[in-house]
Amino acid sequence: MSRTLMQRLFEPRSIHEIAPGTGVIVYSALFLWTAFVLFPIYWVFITSFKTPVDVNSGPVYLPFIDFWPSLHAWQDLFVFDYKDTLRAYMNSLIIALFSTAGSVLIGSMAAYALARFEYRPKFGVIVMFILVMGVAFYTVGSFGVDWRLASASGIAVFVFLVMSLSRHFKLQLSNGDILFWVISQRILAPIVVVVPIYLMFQQVNLLDTHIAIILTYTVINLPIVVWLMYDFFRSIPFDLEESAQLDGASRLWIFWDIVLPLSRSGLAATTLLVMILAWNEYLLALFLSTSQAQTMPILVAAMNAGERGILWWTMSAVIIVMIIPVIVLAVVLQRFIAKGLLLGAVKG
Amino acid sequence: MTVILDNISKSFGQVRVLHNLSLEVEDGEFLVLLGASGSGKSTALRMIAGLEAVSEGRIEISGRDVTEDLPKNRDVAMVFQSYALYPHKTVAENIGYPLKIRRISRAERDTQVRDVASQVQIDGLLERYPRELSGGQRQRVALARAMVRRPAVFLMDEPLSNLDAKLRGHMRAELKHMQHELGITTIYVTHDQVEAMTLAHRVALLEGGKLQQLAEPKTIYENPESLFVAQFIGSPPMNVAHGRLENGTFIIGNDRIETGGNATVSNAVIGLRAEDCRVVGSGEGQIQASLFANELIGDHTLVTARVGADSLAIKAPKDFDGGYDSDIGIDFDREKLYLFDNDTGERIRRH
C-alpha cells in the first residue's frame, strides 16, 4: 500500500487529525489572520511608548531595538491632562455600570415576563396611548406647557379613554408580537431618534448629565437583553417556580432568588456584552454630552481636533487605557459570549 | 383538614379539560386521583394548589373558601413529579425554604429542618446539593420540604414516577406509613392503578375530565360502576368478552351463559377477573376458547385464551401446561361475573 505524494500530503491518516499538507495551509491561514488581528493592537501599544520624534521620523517597530520606550505620552495623559482623562474615564465607568445594571434588570424582567405570563394587549389601546402622549409632548414642544403637567394630564386622559373605550377594540396582540416589537427596536438606527431625545432632555434640563446618557443607553440595549435572556428563562422548568409559589414566595422574590441565580451564565454573557456596547458607544454620547458628562470615546474623538494635528502617541495611550479592561474581560469570558450570541441567533 | 371541591370546571380556551368535579376529602384522608394522561387529574390538583385558575366552581380548604386565593395563602404543600428542588441551594436550604419565606428565625428553622430530615432519613445529606443526590434521596428531600411546613393538605403530583420500579415499591410503603403517622390530608395524583390501590383510603377515577367513580380501593375493584373503571383497575385488567344478552342469557359464539337476570341488551359485554377464572377441559366450563399463550409469572401461570376476537387472561396454577392453539374450557362462578352495556359502558345489575 504505497501512497502517492499527493495522498500523503492531503489525506489524513485518521479522522481525528488533518493531513500534513492541509495542515500547512490551515495553519498559514490562521497565523496570517492572527497577525492581521494583533498587529494594529501591537502598533497602538508601542506607539503609546514613542516620543513625537520616534513617530514623526518614520516607522520604528521594535521597542528597545528600534527605539527606546518613553512615558512621554502617558505623562501627557495622566499628568498634564489628567483632569480631562480621569473625568472622562469616570464618566464612562459610571455610565457603563449604571446603564448596564438598568438594561439587564429591566430587560431580564421583561424577558421573564414574556417567557412566563401571557399577555393579550389590545392594539387599539396601544395606539391610543401613543396618540395621547404624542399630543401631550406636542403641547410641551409647541406651546411651552410644563412637561410634568403635560404628561400627568396625558396619562389621566389615557386612563379615562381606556376605561370608556377599551372594550370596543378587538385586535389583540400576543407575547410573540411584543417580543418581536422589542427586538425589532434594534433595526432603528440611533440617528433617527437621537435628535428628539436631545430635545427631550433639553426640555427637562438634563443635557450633558450622567442620567440622560444612562437612561438612553439603558433603552437602546434593552432589545439585546430581552432577546438573549428570553431563551435562558424559557429553559428553566416551570416546576421550580410553582414550587416556590407554594412555599410562599412572591413573584418578585422568586425572580430574584430562583430564576436569576439559575440563569447566571446567560446573565454574565449578556451583562458583559451590554457593558461593552455602553462603554464603546459614540454617536449618542456625541449628542447628549458636551463637557461634564463626556465619555471616553468622545474624549478620544475630540483629540483629533487639536491644532497640532493628531498626537498619535497620546492618542494611542488613551486608546490603550480604554481597551485594556475590555480585552481582559473579553478573553476571560469569550466562551460565555459566544454561547449567548449563538443561543440568540439560533432561536431568534 | 378537609378539602371540598364544589362543581369545579376548567377550560383552556375552547377546550374543557375538567367537567364539574365535586369531591369531599375528609380530615386525614389519603385520596388518590387516578387517571390516564389527559384525564384532568393533574389539572384538578393544580387548581387545588392555586397554580391554575378555576373556571367555574368553588374550592374550600379547612372550611375556608380559597378559590381566589394565591397558592401561598392556601396552606398546602406540593411534591412535584420532577421534585422541583432548587439546584443552587443545598438540601438544608431547600427544606428550610418555606420557613425562610415565612421569616422563621434561623435557629428555629435549623431545628425544624433537622427534625424532618431525620424523619425521612436524610440527616447526613443536609449540606449537599440536589445534583449530588440519587433519585430516591431527591424524593425524600422534596417530601421533607413539603412536611416542614406542616400544611393543612399535602398535594402530590406523581411523586414516584421518576423512580425505578424497585425503589418505587419501597417509597410507596414509606409514604403510606408517613401519611398514617402525620395524619395530614393528602391528595395524590397518579396514572398507576397499583399505586392508587395500595396507597389510597379512597380512589377517584377520572377520565376525559369527568369523575368515573369515587370509592375505597376494595369497592372500586370489586364493584366497578362502569366498563371503564373495571378495565382500568386491576393487574391484569378485567377480561371482557363481547356478545349479546337475551332475557338474562349472555350469548357468545355457541356458548350460552345464564346470568341470572332477565335483561336484554343487544351489544353487551361480560367482565371477569383473571383470578376468578379456571381453565378446564375442552367441552367443560361455561365458555369454549382456544389457548393462545402461557406465561409463567412465578406463583402462577398467566394463560391467555381467545374467544372470538376477545382475549381472556386467566390465572392458572404455576404448573399448568397446555399446548398452544389447543381447545380449552373456561369456568367461573356466576357471582363473579360482571355485565356491562357496551354502548353506554354502564354496569348491568342483576339484582
Next chain:
Amino acid sequence: MTNNMKTRPGHSRAAHSRGFVEWLDRNSRHIFLWPAVIMILIFSIFPLIASAIMALSRIRFRGGGYNVRFVWFQNFEKQLFGSEQFHFLGTFAGMSILGWLVAALTTVGIAVWIVSYIRSSFTVIGFVGRLITWGFTLGVGWMLAATLFSGHPFGTLGTTLFYVIVGCGIQFIIGLSLAFLCSLPIRGRGFFRVVFFVPLMITPIGVGYAFRMMADTTKGPFSPVWQWAGLKDFAWAADPWAARFFIMIGDSWQWIPFIFVVMLAALESVPRDYVEAAQVDGATGWEIFRDITWPQVVPVAATVLLIRVIEGFKIVDLPNIMTAGGPGIATESMTLHALFAWRSLDLGQSSAVAYLLLFVTVVTCVSFFNLVVLRRVRA
C-alpha cells in the same frame, strides 16, 4: 397540632401588610413588563414620531428659540430630486453606454423576477411586499447605473450600501472560513478563538485611529512598502475608492470576529453523528462541509448575516474618525450625513436623511428576512 400554629402562613402576619404584598404579587405580570415597554415607548416610539414630524418640517433657530414650519415632503424632495441630490443619491450627468446597459439589465432582471413570482405563487401581501423590494432594487440599480457605471460619484446612499453589502459579504465569507478552519481537529484552537474574538470588543473609535495610523504612508508601519511601490506621495484619503476600502477594512477587522464566534459555535454544535456517518461513507472534508455541516448551520448563518446587516447600516464612527466623510462626500455614510446636517442646524434635513436610512434599512432587512432567512429555514 397547636404548637404548629405559629408556623402557619397568614397567622403570623398582620392582615393589612398582606393586602399590599398580595396586591403586588397579583399584579407582578405588569410590574415585570411595563418598565421596559414604557421606556422603549418614551425613547424610541415617541422620538420616532417626533422625528417624522421634524422630517416634514423646516426648523429655524432664531435667537434662543426656534420656529417650526410644516413643509410636507420638501425635505425628502430636496434629498431625492433637489439641491441635495448629489449628496444623497449622487451626481446625475448623463449616462454612459455601460450605465445604460446596467440600467437595462437591472430592469430586465426585475421584470423576470416579477413574472416568475406571479407565475409560481401569488398572495396580495406577498405581492405588495415584493413590490416595495422590486421598486427599491430598481431605484438603487438605476442610481448606480447613472453614477457608478457612468463615471460619476454616488452619494451617501451608495456609500452606505457599499459598506453594508460589500463589507458584510466579505466579513461573512472570511468569518465563516475562519470558523471552519478553527472547527478542524487542529492544535491551538483555544488560542485562535480567543485572539480572533478580541477586535469585536474594541471601541470603534480606537479601531478608526489604529487603522488611520496603519494606513499612513509616511509614518505608518507600512510606509516602507508604500515607498518601495513608489506610492510614497499617494494620499489614500484623497482617493475615494482607496478611502472607502480602508474604512471597509477597518470595519471588517472589527466585525469578522462576530461572524466568526457565532459560526464557530454553530459549526461545533452540529451533531457529531452526522459527520461521522459521512466519514464512514467516505466523504472528504469539503464534501462533508458542503453536504452535512453547511445545511445544518444555514439558519444560524442567515440570522447572523441579518444581524450584521442591521448593525452595518448604522456605521458612523469609522468614517467620521478616519476620513470625516472625505474626500468630499466619498466615504460619508447616511448616519454621518444626518449628523453633519444636524451640525449645520438643519434639523429637517437631518431627520429626513435619518428617515431615509430607516427606510433603506427596513426594506433591505425585511426583504432579506422574508426572501432568504424564512425560505432557508423552511427548506
